Amino acid sequence: MxxxxxxxxxxxxxxxxxxxxxxxxxxxxxxxxxxxxxxxxxxxxxxxxxxxxxxxxxxxxxxxxxxxxxxxxxxxxxxxxxxxxxxxxxxxxxxxxxxxxxxxxxxxxxxxxxxxxxxxxxxxxxxxxxxxxxxxxxxxxxxxxxxxxxxxxxxxxxxxxxxxxxxxxxxxxxxxxLTLTCPPSITASAGADALSHCLESFFSLGANPLSDTIAMQGIALIMNNLKRAVERGDYESREAMLLGSLLGGISLSLAHLGAVHSLAHSLGALKGLPHGVACGIFLPTVLRFNQPKIEDKLQILARYLEMDSSSLIEKVADLLSGIGIPKNLREVGVREEEVDRIIEGCAYSRSLKYNPRPLSPTDLSSIIKSLL
Ligand SMILES: [Fe+2]
The missing domain is CATH 3.40.50.1970 (Rossmann fold)
Incomplete structure (x- = not known):
């Protein structure tokens, strides 16, 4: 445990x-x-x-x-x-x-x-x-x-x-x-960050029963309310998102994060992108990379969310693209010659070691290049 x-x-x-x-x-x-x-x-x-x-x-x-x-x-x-x-x-x-x-x-x-x-x-x-x-x-x-x-x-x-x-x-x-006046684009990027916190801490090597319980509730709140918060921005969806974000902060404190955050910090420093946008770009691809090591927990999460585990990652990808998060790195101006600099920037992150599947520089390179 x-x-x-x-x-x-x-x-x-x-x-x-x-x-x-x-x-x-x-x-x-x-x-x-x-x-x-x-x-x-x-x-x-x-x-x-x-x-x-x-x-x-x-x-x-x-x-x-x-x-x-x-x-x-x-x-x-x-x-x-x-x-x-x-x-x-x-x-x-x-x-x-x-x-x-x-x-x-x-x-x-x-x-x-x-x-x-x-x-x-x-x-x-x-x-x-x-x-x-x-x-x-x-x-x-x-x-x-x-x-x-x-x-x-x-x-x-x-x-x-x-x-x-x-x-x-x-x-x-x-x-x-206090979040009611947050514009749709910032609601979207902040929400993608909160979703990344909950999902990365749920699948983290540092996860524990307390972080899992908190992260699952956060994932459910965010999956069910993020699109509505971006599109409608009503009080109820804002309230659910703020609670989801709080739960993400607690679960990451307990369990740590993973490769999404290593890559997002490196990309953010290089391109000055909003942090949540950078997280949202990498999240589906890193989840697919991790999939062989997280099958059991994917099933637990899918049962909790009353979803099919085989489509859960694609549901996350659809949610992110539905709120305007770019689907690839080309859209945010990353060029092939910048791949090595993104990989080098990951060396300053503490999150990589908690990723459920170990990543070599070659793995990082493949993930980044698959998004170009
Ligand atoms: Fe974050």
């Missing part, structure tokens, strides 16, 4: 849960540092709400805005600005949450953020408390101790991650209404 352990933030999920945030931070000090994305928190009104409520509590507020696919240098700047703050609120998609978590976790470290990404430095100081408020249903970052960032190494852009308990938020507050 294997051992497992997990540390999670306190999780508050449901309609109007955003209203609990002011009282959660009332016991912390005066200075709030809010990390937000480009527009989602303004559109959903959550930023205005936080500014108004925190001001009424007498808090001083600094706001730091991040762009998609943030870098270690962005976190360096955020850490510099956050010194002296009493707590951090991350509000936005995965990029804002990952920067918020790394800022809270590394704020009093001396070394640059890239040193923690490449294991040249160890975290030795205490974090400041933080709250994560997702406005997209995708990364599950609100419950993980991971921050995914881009940094330069030997002249190449590398996408990799910091894993540390310091990065775990104190609270994850998931209010589905």
């Amino acid at each position: 294997g051992n497992f352990k997990i540390e999670l933030p306190k999780i508050i999920f449901g309609r109007d849960s955003i209203e609990e945030v002011p009282s959660l931070c009332s016991r912390w000090g005066k200075r709030a540092f809010i990390v937000t994305g480009q527009s989602s928190s303004q559109k959903s009104g959550v930023l205005d709400f936080l500014i108004s409520e925190l001001s009424q509590l007498g808090k001083e507020i600094a706001i730091f805005s991040v762009h998609p696919e943030p870098s270690a240098l962005d976190v360096d700047r955020a850490r510099e600005s956050a010194r002296g703050s009493d707590f951090v609120i991350g509000v936005g998609g995965g990029s804002a949450l990952d920067v918020a978590k790394a800022t809270a976790g590394l704020v009093y470290e001396e070394e640059p953020t890239a040193d923690f990404l490449f294991s040249k430095a160890e975290i030795s100081t205490n974090p400041i408390p933080s709250i994560a408020l997702p406005t997209t249903a995708g990364t599950g970052s609100e419950v993980t101790q991971v921050s995914v960032l881009i940094a330069e190494r030997n002249g190449e852009r590398i996408k990799t991650s910091i894993h540390h308990p310091n990065l775990l938020p104190c609270y994850a507050v998931l209010d589905p209404s």
